Amino acid sequence: MTVTNAVTAFAGFMVLLSVVLTVYVSPHFVWLTVFVGANLLQSSFTGFCPAAIFFRKAGCKVA
DSSP: HHHHHHHHHHHHHHHHHHHHHHHHGGGGGHHHHHHHHHHHHHHHHHOOHHHHHHHHHTTTTTO
């Protein structure tokens, strides 16, 4: 799996997880969705993504 695919899959998982937590646990978990979205937006402009650094160190291939 490439770093790009891993980051995309992780972001999608986090959004789905936050929706489930918002519905079943607390409405405050919607802030997790906001955080993930804001991180995706800033990484598209700056190129800095903490998740990409993690997945690169975890051994994912760089595309």
